[in-house]
């Protein structure tokens with residue numbers, strides 16, 4: 001069996017590593033991949049960009065790829081699954097229409113409202129119908145969101161209504177390009193966030209293990225928002241009762257609602273949930289893909305063959321399979337480049353990777369590339385060091401031992417990944 005992974009981040013390195021571990025998989029191609037996938041046994045990088053759908057379809061045909069898994073949202077929202085399906089190529093992910101759940105926050109808010117799924121109260125505006133007076137009449141803080149894809153940067157928490165107005169106006173003026181043609185203004189929700197990720201086959205749902213991300217740059221959740229500075233699984237905040245509630249109140253009505261709307265959802269579906277003090281699971285956002293860095297600890301715990309699960313989903317048979325998880329905790333610490341999340345510095349030599357490879361746990365690469373034999377930084381989030389342990393503390397210990405073996409000038413990492421679970425006594 002030949003597998004193609006589309007993307008270049010830590011999530012894609014973990015996907016490639018996991019698929020390559022299956023005995024029936026002979027080779028995993030990654031387009032375009034990074035230095036980590038370049039060095040992974042049974043894995044080969046192919047220099048095709050993740051947005052080049054036509055070239056990816058040609059690659060999958062020419063290489064007789066049996067299964068393609070899409071990492072990032074860009075190609076999904078642009079319709080890569082539709083293109084592959086039209087050519088008889090198996091590709092795991094949602095089609096263009098249901099991928100709007102991530103591609104358009106305006107669409108998602110309307111979808112959630114129509115199907116009675118809990119979410120923050122909001123209004124959607126265009127430049128033409130923006131109602132500044134309404135915004136000024138709300139209670140601050142407010143959350144202002146560019147509706148389209150903005151590489152994780154399109155969400156602003158405005159401490160005053162005046163900031164909310166100017167933020168929306170900047171978005172209409174093109175701060176995030178066409179992503180800001182529509183702007184969602186919503187109430188700020190307090191609570192604890194969790195990442196709830198499932199696989200779906202249009203009808204059936206297979207929930208993956210729970211996880212929690214750390215979005216802020218610095219310890220104690222301070223500093224600017226990032227793509228995610230670390231994650232662990234399982235997330236003890238998602239108790240069995242809450243798990244059942246999220247399935248019943250969020251995931252099941254979403255999958256049913258999409259099917260009823262004529263756009264059945266096949267693929268990974270990621271619900272970013274804000275758990276209210278009374279336990280209400282409010283949807284902050286949907287992603288039409290796996291999370292990054294959640295995937296790295298998740299796949300460290302997945303014992304089942306991921307390619308079998310994806311094939312089952314593509315055949316409509318997710319109801320007949322289950323996923324087996326390592327009962328231990330996995331925890332991933334992201335190491336980011338100097339300057340991240342604004343302008344990340346590139347080209348720094350990364351020292352210590354060979355020593356780290358002799359330690360327990362696993363380092364997944366994200367923004368790295370090979371310069372000759374040397375691995376150098378090539379993006380904002382550079383590595384994710386993942387440890388396993390009987391509890392969060394033990395997993396944390398293993399992850400930081402790995403991370404501390406690796407260095408380059410200006411590397412940034414949080415020292416407190418997993419603090420919420422530890423505070424809870426897990």
Ligand code: AMP
Nearest residue numbers: 120143155186187188189215272284285
């Ligand atoms: P999103 O891309 O919509 O998930 O937003 C990015 C981050 O902004 C989320 O992970 C939350 O931390 C925060 N956020 C988004 N919407 C809200 C909200 N309504 N209330 C509080 N925080 C929010």
Ligand code: GLY
Nearest residue numbers: 213228291292293
């Ligand atoms: N870690 C958050 C995301 O993947 O969107």
